[in-house]
Amino acid sequence: MRKIKAFILSYLILILLWLALTGWKGDELIIGSLSAVILAWVFSARLIIMAEFRLSPKSLWFSFVYIFVFLRELVMSAVDVARRVISPALPINPGIVKVRTRLKSKLGRIVLANSITLTPGTMTVESKGEYLYIHWIDIKGEDIETATKNIVNTFERYLEVIYG
Amino acid sequence: MILIAAIICLSGSVFLFLGALGVVRMPDVYNRMQAGTKATTLGSMLTLLGIGLAHLEWLPKLMLLVLFILFTNPVSTHAMARAAHFAGIKLTEITKQDNLAEDSIEEDENA
Numbered sequence: 001m002r003k004i005k006a007f008i009l010s011y012l013i014l015i016l017l018w019l020a021l022t023g024w025k026g027d028e029l030i031i032g033s034l035s036a037v038i039l040a041w042v043f044s045a046r047l048i049i050m051a052e053f054r055l056s057p058k059s060l061w062f063s064f065v066y067i068f069v070f071l072r073e074l075v076m077s078a079v080d081v082a083r084r085v086i087s088p089a090l091p092i093n094p095g096i097v098k099v100r101t102r103l104k105s106k107l108g109r110i111v112l113a114n115s116i117t118l119t120p121g122t123m124t125v126e127s128k129g130e131y132l133y134i135h136w137i138d139i140k141g142e143d144i145e146t147a148t149k150n151i152v153n154t155f156e157r158y159l160e161v162i163y164g
Numbered sequence: 165m166i167l168i169a170a171i172i173c174l175s176g177s178v179f180l181f182l183g184a185l186g187v188v189r190m191p192d193v194y195n196r197m198q199a200g201t202k203a204t205t206l207g208s209m210l211t212l213l214g215i216g217l218a219h220l221e222w223l224p225k226l227m228l229l230v231l232f233i234l235f236t237n238p239v240s241t242h243a244m245a246r247a248a249h250f251a252g253i254k255l256t257e258i259t260k261q262d263n264l265a266e267d268s269i270e271e272d273e274n275a
Contacts, residue, residue: 020228078179078206081199085186094195094256096249117238118205123198124238125245135194135245 005055006047011040049107059162066158070115073154077120084137095139096125097147099132102156108163115155122151169217176210179203192256193248201241208233 018032040047053059084091103109113124113132121137132152140150186199209230216223 017228020224074202074206077202081186081202082179082182085182085189085199085203090189090191092190092195094192096194096255113242114235114238117201117241118234120202121198123194123201123245124242125194125249135198137195137198 002048003044006049007040007044009053010044010047011036014039049105049110053107053163054161062158062161066155066162069154069158070118073115073119077118080120081137091138093138094136096133096135097139097151099134099148099152100130101132101148101152102130103159103163105163108159111163112152112155112159115159116151119151119154166218169214171214172210172217173214176207176212176214179207179210181207183207193253194245194255197241197245201237205233205237 014036015033018036019029022028022032101109101112103112109127109132113127116122116124116132116134123135123137124132125135126133134147134151136147136151140146180203183199183203186203187196190196190199212226212230212233216226
């Protein structure tokens, strides 16, 4: 069952990608959907983590909102780094902190780690089980709880609903 | 329209420049990577968006490129940072703490 779900989701992603690249033309669409079926079928065992995406209306809505949350964080992040680079004193206070995530699914953790890498001053270095080790350019809390609150919680609220 | 596109492109290149400047100014590998990922992700996204607005027929494909950058950039950054840490590259002297090194040492002692 999970495999079928993973297959269908990968197929949808592949076919959307094909459509975006070639447009809606008869012959190409046939070739595209054929190759998408083959690829999704061959890799569905590996793409089993795709099945962790929940297909409920709430989850889809949260995914949509998440895009904007993420884009806002991305812009803030770039501005923040740019500001640190320009200022003559180079105001950094770096270190590697440990945070804990409540997310259970692998896909959710992947998305979380990637989002953390693209947000202000943080970069995922390693993940072990439920812990993520994060290089923080400006440490504001040294213990796990404070760091988790500062770094993870913005995203976790959404990802928990989307991936669990 | 072309003016807006040019302004967006320009701001993108400003971010790219700042990213490069950051790579020069930051004290160690990890901080350099921070500058190198973040500023350049937004920089290349804005540059591509600007080009897309100037040539509207390219916009869908350029948005795909943006998506690819968005997915691959953090993964490669993470892979490099992880490899650097495991290769034992030192953090800069003003570093406050390194939980990962502490935990790795503990694991080695337990093993």
